[in-house]
Amino acid sequence: MTLRGGFPLLCQQFTALFKKNLLLTWRSKRATFLQLFSSFFLILLIFCIQEAMEANDETSASHTSVTDPKALASPPIPPCEDKFFVRRPCFDFVWSGNQSRRVTDIVSAIMANNPGRPIPSEKVQSFKGPEEVDAWFLSHPLQVPGALHFVERNATVISYGVQTNSTSEKKRGRAEDPTFKFLVPLQIAAEREIARSLIGDANFGWGFGFKEFARPAIVGGRGNFSALNIMGPVFFLAFSMFGFVLQLGSLVTEKELKLRQAMTMMGVFDTAYWLSWLVWEGILTFISSLSLVLFGMIFQFELFLKNSFVVVFLLFFLFQFNMISLAFVLSSLISKSSSATTVGFLVFLIGFITQIVSASGYPYKDTRSIPIRVVWSLFPPNTFTAGVGRLLGAASTPGVSGINWSNIGACAADDDTACFLTFNQIYIWLVGTFFFWFVLAIYFDNIIPNASGVRKPIFYFLKPSYWTGREGNKVEEGSICSCTGSVPPVEHMTTEDQDVLEEETLVKQEAIDGIVDPNVAVHIHGLAKTYPGTTKLGCCKCTKTAPFQAVKGLWMKIAKDQLFCLLGPNGAGKTTTISCLTGINPVTAGDAIIYGNSIRSSVGMSNIRKMIGVCPQFDILWDALSSEEHLLLFASIKGLPPSSIKPIVEKLLADVKLTGAAKIRAGSYSGGMKRRLSVAIALIGDPKLVFLDEPTTGMDPITRRHVWDIIQESKKGRAIILTTHSMEEADILGDRIGIMAKGRLRCIGTSIRLKSRFGTGFITTVSFIENKNDAAGLKSFFKENFFGELQERESEFGISDIQIGLATLEQVFLNIARRAALESATVEGTMVTLELESGISVEIPLGARFVGIPGTENAENPRGIMVEVYWQQDGSGSMCISGHSPEMQIPHNVAVIYEPSSQVLGRGQRRVRGTVIDYESNN
Numbered sequence: 001m002t003l004r005g006g007f008p009l010l011c012q013q014f015t016a017l018f019k020k021n022l023l024l025t026w027r028s029k030r031a032t033f034l035q036l037f038s039s040f041f042l043i044l045l046i047f048c049i050q051e052a053m054e055a056n057d058e059t060s061a062s063h064t065s066v067t068d069p070k071a072l073a074s075p076p077i078p079p080c081e082d083k084f085f086v087r088r089p090c091f092d093f094v095w096s097g098n099q100s101r102r103v104t105d106i107v108s109a110i111m112a113n114n115p116g117r118p119i120p121s122e123k124v125q126s127f128k129g130p131e132e133v134d135a136w137f138l139s140h141p142l143q144v145p146g147a148l149h150f151v152e153r154n155a156t157v158i159s160y161g162v163q164t165n166s167t168s169e170k171k172r173g174r175a176e177d178p179t180f181k182f183l184v185p186l187q188i189a190a191e192r193e194i195a196r197s198l199i200g201d202a203n204f205g206w207g208f209g210f211k212e213f214a215r216p217a218i219v220g221g222r223g224n225f226s227a228l229n230i231m232g233p234v235f236f237l238a239f240s241m242f243g244f245v246l247q248l249g250s251l252v253t254e255k256e257l258k259l260r261q262a263m264t265m266m267g268v269f270d271t272a273y274w275l276s277w278l279v280w281e282g283i284l285t286f287i288s289s290l291s292l293v294l295f296g297m298i299f300q301f302e303l304f305l306k307n308s309f310v311v312v313f314l315l316f317f318l319f320q321f322n323m324i325s326l327a328f329v330l331s332s333l334i335s336k337s338s339s340a341t342t343v344g345f346l347v348f349l350i351g352f353i354t355q356i357v358s359a360s361g362y363p364y365k366d367t368r369s370i371p372i373r374v375v376w377s378l379f380p381p382n383t384f385t386a387g388v389g390r391l392l393g394a395a396s397t398p399g400v401s402g403i404n405w406s407n408i409g410a411c412a413a414d415d416d417t418a419c420f421l422t423f424n425q426i427y428i429w430l431v432g433t434f435f436f437w438f439v440l441a442i443y444f445d446n447i448i449p450n451a452s453g454v455r456k457p458i459f460y461f462l463k464p465s466y467w468t469g470r471e472g473n474k475v476e477e478g479s480i481c482s483c484t485g486s487v488p489p490v491e492h493m494t495t496e497d498q499d500v501l502e503e504e505t506l507v508k509q510e511a512i513d514g515i516v517d518p519n520v521a522v523h524i525h526g527l528a529k530t531y532p533g534t535t536k537l538g539c540c541k542c543t544k545t546a547p548f549q550a551v552k553g554l555w556m557k558i559a560k561d562q563l564f565c566l567l568g569p570n571g572a573g574k575t576t577t578i579s580c581l582t583g584i585n586p587v588t589a590g591d592a593i594i595y596g597n598s599i600r601s602s603v604g605m606s607n608i609r610k611m612i613g614v615c616p617q618f619d620i621l622w623d624a625l626s627s628e629e630h631l632l633l634f635a636s637i638k639g640l641p642p643s644s645i646k647p648i649v650e651k652l653l654a655d656v657k658l659t660g661a662a663k664i665r666a667g668s669y670s671g672g673m674k675r676r677l678s679v680a681i682a683l684i685g686d687p688k689l690v691f692l693d694e695p696t697t698g699m700d701p702i703t704r705r706h707v708w709d710i711i712q713e714s715k716k717g718r719a720i721i722l723t724t725h726s727m728e729e730a731d732i733l734g735d736r737i738g739i740m741a742k743g744r745l746r747c748i749g750t751s752i753r754l755k756s757r758f759g760t761g762f763i764t765t766v767s768f769i770e771n772k773n774d775a776a777g778l779k780s781f782f783k784e785n786f787f788g789e790l791q792e793r794e795s796e797f798g799i800s801d802i803q804i805g806l807a808t809l810e811q812v813f814l815n816i817a818r819r820a821a822l823e824s825a826t827v828e829g830t831m832v833t834l835e836l837e838s839g840i841s842v843e844i845p846l847g848a849r850f851v852g853i854p855g856t857e858n859a860e861n862p863r864g865i866m867v868e869v870y871w872q873q874d875g876s877g878s879m880c881i882s883g884h885s886p887e888m889q890i891p892h893n894v895a896v897i898y899e900p901s902s903q904v905l906g907r908g909q910r911r912v913r914g915t916v917i918d919y920e921s922n923n
Ligand SMILES: Nc1ncnc2c1ncn2[C@@H]1O[C@H](COP(=O)(O)OP(=O)(O)OP(=O)(O)O)[C@@H](O)[C@H]1O
Pocket: 452, 453, 531, 548, 549, 550, 568, 569, 570, 571, 572, 573, 574, 575, 576, 577, 617
């Protein structure tokens, strides 16, 4: 099948990824609803706050029209208890000038003649002069609404002054105006009684009334005293956070779950990936900005009504789009999707603080330097706040028309800061910062390690080869903030196994001769992988990890039409080998040629990606997508012709028995169903080489058998590399098996070959009578005559059939794993204790099979006693002792392959260190 490439593939991938984004958004309806329409609740909230503020301030009447103002006629001095806030005991008024008899009489008259309520003497306090009154105020705060100060100048002139607290108080939505409520009645009373005293007529009086202006409600009342003015910018910032956090979460989830890596392995173009998110988020941002502006208009906010619709919408749209590109940048910096909310909160907090600073006009003044203005404007909430400020200013100034296209370049006449940042400059900034953050996001995406710890060099874009695509697969490992330790040279050890050696020699020779065997799919040439050690600088301590050699030089080839099974205990290096072959991890040394393409070349790797299928060790799936949607997506990414995708997906679903669950989301699948889906994904596009990393993990026996059938079927016409921990699986499926341990290939061959070479075979223990010991004769009898005679005497023993069973592959595996463990233990000194039935505790290297017991030598057994130790793997895959054979004498012809420096431990003979005896190669 010809896969699509170039621009048509880019378009196909873009469409598929866009659809994926749409589905993911659709499936998380609540979050999407919040992202799109939470503006309604925010605007409603601002509206309610606005209404509450207006209701709170209703007595000032500034927000309602006053057509028929009420006249107040000679209002009385109110009791001090009427004050909205007063401390008890309180006084109706205090006065000074009490050394004048005439003044004292005037005050008495004020108290007695107060309309409707004579004032009792205990509610009034007198002083000598104003200074005393001020001192009293300081020591008795808030105990009186006002004071009168009298000075008798001469017989015809009495001066007076009124003093009051100008702070207005509020109570249950009503405002208290101290001038009207306290000052005016005091003034009227003082003037009336002074006049009566001067004229000498106790009934002298005049009518006094006052009332407010009749006036319409203040134009732009909401704008002048506006909740939107106060809370708008911060609410709009909060609103943009929904999209920001969701986008950040989606991107980091795809990185964290290695979904991005899986798509890269399938050959997705970065351009298609980023564009698909950008366009989709652009649409969501468009809708959410539109809804916000419309809701603002519905709720009749001047900002949205007075300014041009397009101008307002564009500001909100550009700002939210900027926040999305900021989310792109931050997605490269965090590795856990659970951190998205925390990061969102931090960005909001920073935005909130900078908004407060921006509201003062900072830094768009001539006192601030251009670099400060530039840096400040890079953070989108700052420019946005400036923009909202302009819109609010234009909307709430009576007589000034709102901002529209014709005046976006104009400075606001009354605003100094507006000329440093006119409205069209705000747009230019928002467009510029969008591109700035977006380019930075792509740069960070390349230079910050991905889920496998791999990244591009910091200056990768300066290399011409990057743009021409002709360079080697130049990637680095480790964080840019941590010092990567030097990678030691790869330790190439000569293998002891004959088959492995032969394979290595053959591959090397073919490489030297330049022979390319057409029947071989993969040539592995000394592939080695060392994970670099890193030094992480924390705040309190510095953690160092040593480099780790996970694969130590593999030489082998894998034929076409063959299933090669890679076995090995945990940590053997199987997944690392697959990661290197699939381009997930860069190789440290060596190379691999897959259908003529080197994995070290980026061009080679992109060719390889087109012909491989990978079922990773852990399922890499979107919980919210169904199996059908997964297959459609990956088929499109792979470049299958659009017309062929549907039938291929249907066939794959049928093959892995997921047709019935095709429309069900993968999140609700069982472990086995997920594995089957992963296998189906690996088989998309008829790949010539398929990697199956533990494909049947977690499956029940029936499903596993079924998947084996699928794999058997898929063998035709392609090479398969399969890793597994199931020996049965390897035995049934593997045409060739390689067992790795500690990063090295320990054996290679067909199942039968391995069993015959590494199986433990049969052990027959024969005891001889004293003085008669013909062991050699017995061995030859076993080899030459035993089965012959057994067959001859079939009827005597009643035998109907004789089957010779070789050791199982499991035994071979255990044997290899044990040997690898012994190899490391003798180097690293890893010892375990073997408890003998005789009561002796023997310390032996991990994995030692035949162990000599020091101190057991005597005349009868000159070389002493030995036992065979039986090993098994525990739940974690580590070797552990399962038992030991009866004690037997050490034959004279065997060598000791490991002898500890000191054999006796501590006092006494009960705890010793055993020697390791090479009994296997001699018997
Ligand atoms: N990124 C890494 N950095 C450092 N060491 C690593 C890294 N990845 C793997 N290793 C180490 O490399 C060794 C080989 O790991 P690998 O995953 O290849 O083993 P495996 O044979 O696939 O094991 P399993 O059967 O458990 O999957 C292990 O000791 C592992 O701890």
